[in-house]
Amino acid sequence: MKAFNDLADFSSDEIAALLELALRLEQHPEPEALRGKVLSLLFLSPSLRTLASFQAAMTRLGGGSFVISPEMSIHGIETRPGIVMDGAAAEHIREAVPVIASYGDAIGIRAFAQRQNLEFDMAETEFTALTDLIHTPYINMESAMNHPCQSLADWKTMDDLGMPATGGKFVLSWAYHPRALPLAVPASTLHMAAKRGMDVTVLRPEGFELPDAIMQKARAAADESGGSIVESEDRVEAMEGAHVIYAKSWSSTKHYGDKLSDQKLREELLDWCVDEPWFDNARDDCRFMHCLPVRRGVVVSERVLDGPRSIVIAEARNRMFAQMAVLHQMLGTQS
Numbered sequence: 297m298k299a300f301n302d303l304a305d306f307s308s309d310e311i312a313a314l315l316e317l318a319l320r321l322e323q324h325p326e327p328e329a330l331r332g333k334v335l336s337l338l339f340l341s342p343s344l345r346t347l348a349s350f351q352a353a354m355t356r357l358g359g360g361s362f363v364i365s366p367e368m369s370i371h372g373i374e375t376r377p378g379i380v381m382d383g384a385a386a387e388h389i390r391e392a393v394p395v396i397a398s399y400g401d402a403i404g405i406r407a408f409a410q411r412q413n414l415e416f417d418m419a420e421t422e423f424t425a426l427t428d429l430i431h432t433p434y435i436n437m438e439s440a441m442n443h444p445c446q447s448l449a450d451w452k453t454m455d456d457l458g459m460p461a462t463g464g465k466f467v468l469s470w471a472y473h474p475r476a477l478p479l480a481v482p483a484s485t486l487h488m489a490a491k492r493g494m495d496v497t498v499l500r501p502e503g504f505e506l507p508d509a510i511m512q513k514a515r516a517a518a519d520e521s522g523g524s525i526v527e528s529e530d531r532v533e534a535m536e537g538a539h540v541i542y543a544k545s546w547s548s549t550k551h552y553g554d555k556l557s558d559q560k561l562r563e564e565l566l567d568w569c570v571d572e573p574w575f576d577n578a579r580d581d582c583r584f585m586h587c588l589p590v591r592r593g594v595v596v597s598e599r600v601l602d603g604p605r606s607i608v609i610a611e612a613r614n615r616m617f618a619q620m621a622v623l624h625q626m627l628g629t630q631s
């Protein structure tokens with residue numbers, strides 16, 4: 297495997313093989329599998345789970361890793377192309393990235409969306425500019441529009457619980473958050489649930505529709521897997537018979553890059569905080585999912601988050617096993 301960038305790059309059989317490997321590595325550890333291998337981790341955006349789970353994954357497989365982020369005591373990094381570097385930054389990303397990559401056998405890169413221009417972010421302009429600088433295998437640890445490691449872990453979490461694929465109802469719901477957040481998780485999650493063959497409802501208020509290209513990509517995956525996609529603004533209709541609700545806040549696509557207009561729109565939507573009454577007409581065993589970090593009492597009520605519906609800790613733990621499978625395939629002897 298030369299890149300783990302998007303679940304859409306993999307067939308259903310390839311994803312099934314990764315999930316099988318993740319489960320095998322969870323149940324039967326292989327502490328020598330990646331002995332002597334090094335993973336470089338470049339975080340241009342903050343993290344807890346991704347950072348810790350990749351380091352833990354490499355250690356559990358017998359390899360090592362190192363982390364570089366702008367918050368560390370490194371030289372200030374300039375990212376703008378074509379700039380005369382007579383300011384504070386002493387190093388350009390064009391040298392920094394290939395140097396970091398050269399110390400490892402593979403590199404993981406995180407660079408969130410700039411959230412100024414939707415076309416720029418949809419084209420993955422920044423992430424592609426970074427991966428164009430390297431020749432080693434790479435892993436997308438969250439880019440502008442993708443978070444494949446989260447999606448693989450979420451898929452495994454649903455499998456672990458025996459949640460149905462075909463016929464399973466998956467509600468991807470927008471939730472309130474005081475800030476305009478990226479589209480990477482909702483875009484990846486929607487595609488993942490569709491590719492898993494689920495009947496997906498995207499529940500979102502007006503102004504927060506996901507971009508057409510994201511919806512079309514998910515519809516194509518659903519057509520192939522036997523799943524389906526609908527959109528709704530009606531919470532009661534959306535939650536009818538749901539097996540799972542996956543909550544996530546994201547930026548208004550109507551006002552992308554316009555913080556004030558986004559703010560004005562979202563401040564009317566404080567009641568989009570997932571709470572127990574949301575589940576009134578869902579299945580009794582309907583689960584609550586979120587990629588974390590999550591704001592308690594804002595995105596979801598404490599009673600749902602701490603209650604039996606919540607599987608957020610299992611999702612986070614599965615990040616490690618899912619990534620172990622990716623690393624095993626990318627860096628193992630059979631890669």
Ligand code: CP
Binds near residue numbers: 343588589
């Ligand atoms: N879900 C997730 O990617 O968490 P972090 O931002 O903490 O890595």
